[in-house]
Amino acid sequence: LSHHNIINNACFVGRRMGYDWRLNTRICLPVPLYHCFGSVGGGIIMAVYGCSLVFPSSGYSGKSNLAAVESERCTFIYGTPTMYVDMLAQPDLAKYDLSSLEGGIMAGSPCPAELVNKVVSNMGIKGLTIGYGTTENSPVTFLASPMDNMERKCETVGYIMEHLEAKIVDPTTGEVLPLGMKGEIMVRGYCVMLEYWGDPSKTSECITKDGWYKTGDIGSMDAYSYLKIDGRSKDMIIRGGENVYPAEIEQFLHTHPKVKEAQVVGVEDVRMGEEVCACIKLVDGQESSPEEIKAFCKGQISHFKIPRYVLFVTDYPLTITGKIQKHKLREEVEKQLGLKRK
Template sequence: MVARKICLGLQLGPSDPEETRAILRGSREVDRMVPLPVGGLSYVQGCTKNHLLSKTVGRCLEATAQRVPEREALVDLHENVRLTFAQLKEEVDKAASGLLSIGLCKGDRLGMWGPNSYAWVLIQLATAQAGIILVSVNPAYQATELEYVLKKVGCKALVFPKQFKTQQYYNILKQICPEVENAQPGALKSQRLPDLTTVISVDAPLPGTLLLDEVLAAGSTQQHLEQLQHIQQFLSCHDPINIQFTSGTTGSPKGATLSHYNIVNNSSILGERLKLHEKTPEQLRMILPSPLYHCLGSVGGTMMCLMYGATLILASPVFNGKKALEAISRERGSFLYGTPTMFVDILNQPDFSSYDISTMRGGVIAGSPAPPELIRAIINKINMKDLVVAYGTTENSPVTFANFPEDTVEQKAESVGRIMPHTEARIMNMEAGMLAELNTPGELCIRGYCVMLGYWGEPQKTGEAVDQDKWYRTGDIATMNEQGFCKIVGRSKDMIIRGGENIYPAELEDFFHTHPKVQEVQVVGVKDDRMGEEICACIRLKDGEETTAEEMKAFCKGKISHFKIPRYIVFVTNYPLTTSGKIQKFKLREQMERHLNL
């Protein structure tokens, strides 16, 4: 803690001179790595000391498999799969060669549709190896959503398991593509999906589909493996490799298109921030409960493990708090990833204290704003001293701000950390069209290697998001302080304007989290004839707790401005979520307006 205080210029030092010197060395090192904002304005440029990498994903896998061939690369507890890096590389080569052998070519789009699994990781790496563009399809999509994304990017192939829980993938596909039942495998002709020719089933023989095992078998022949090696000579690190649909918290999803260069460097830089290069193999065991179809899972999870020779441990097909704890204890996990909602669930497991979490060291929390109380609880209760809060967007591959593991609990609780290397950030006062002063909210914009290639097939929407100077507008309202710490205040579209006053929901959510009975809270604006919008707080209480709206309003009095006290307080048991665990505020707003008869 003292280290950070010295770093921030407060002369609070320990009495032992040797300790003081060590702390100063540590803080100077961080200060040297993190440039500060200049001239009182909210602009900062990350350090550029280390070079960016110009390698494809395939080259990175090859390098790691040569460096640590016998180290465990992937553990999938649900399917009982364990592979070393050498074995994973061999399987990925077969899968990549197999995809080419069934007629897929460099630049074709292949959709991966299903929960976390060994097949997901295999296909993610095999498509990159063959120059095929992976389309991450949300596993919860129903027929109309599936049709929208497959058409949007012209998918030529689709890979999925037969079913998961109540989600019957094959039957959903049949609703929009009835021709599959009578098709020759690999030669599908579909009226509504004219680009789709090849359907691959992960686990069960189904009419009109190829089995994933058959694709691997085809790829095992010498001839096809040689074809793969030939194709790899023509891959560029600037080729598109992945299309990620931005979560539908607003409007139709857009296909953010990322290159090898985007994700290889983002995962490399994130691992550097987490100090993975200093860890022993035992400390490089990553528990990943986050979905792989999301940028945090596929880049921060799969790619970062591949870059640093860390073991990727898939706890369960979809998030399950109990399974995450079991994975930590059984596999001696040291790092844990998740969204705030996931961490809340893990901490709330009734038998939490019975799990052995002694090997835990750190991890990443990202995906939506995390209340300070939650950050403190994670660090103290799950043993995650090296936790970092990360911020990013799919369009930025994803991470652009993160803490250093050695930042104080306070700095982690009150910010999303500092700018990542090779990345520029500025906060714009949108009304004036100028840089905002420090500690003044405005729209956060990002520039650098991490900005996506664009939205697939949407030049107009790409132009609205990325300006001519290559600045990407995040749509997030943020502030930056003198040390370059960034705080996300809210989404520009979630901001509530009540009688001309701008109110940021995140600020109120953080405030309500300090109430001892509150488990979780979301604040939305609901329509109001007089004020334009009124504030509605949707509160989920801790198990067994009771309170009233009046009591909650009384709790606010004298602690926050009167105009920020919610007019409506509604107690709820859950929130509408996207499948990646983000809260859909627009749906919550609609629900509340109906509930309140507005």
């Protein structure tokens, strides 16, 4: 990434968030500074707009985030979906005074609509925005406005950032698809990285000769450039020839009142090639069964998307930045179910 990449990205993210006109912006920043979310969205924005940054704890703690917002009167908070789940799960959430919060950013992995609704209603963050991007793109390419309506915030990751281009293409042919159709998301503009350090072959795989970056993510855009993410192409499950995007099932499972968090992976299956497996964290104190979850899905989502396997878990394998490691989760699940081929 170049100086040009990250300074401009911080500038336009800050402008989208309103940091150029808001007074005394104080950002609670639990995301690490060695990740683009923290370094560009926090550190560089601090330099460009003169915002204050509040680091809630030396190691991640949902409780410390809430305490920092209250004691430091933070006006914005950043986090991955998992971080917001942790904050909402604090048993004494209601005792914290979060009234200073005007907005926040949720990004880093798919943001379920039900989670967005809970953050707005339970934490009172009416100006919450959803962002999308990749480290290779400095990182933000789409971002909602704090003033967007709830439908936009829940169903999309916002609209294209200023001075960038985006298109949705057929992953096989590269042909540009009509509005509303699912395909691979590609981005071009000032934000695209220079290269993968010392790896020209990988760089040429991801960046076309005319400067388009291939995200590897599947989504669709509307006429106003609002983007809906359906999942990563590498996470896609191919079940008996049907393409299944885990994010769609995860979003639906989050609407179950007993579900705190849901992750869906594909596991090996001799007959179908892959089967759908849901790994669910339940709300504290709740009990459920695979049959209950499957019955909840029946008639609500396509039959081939209903999880064949439902496992209840207490945690997920995470990266240091709080993202779910789906490849590790799949390995753990296949081992637990005894599905791994020798």
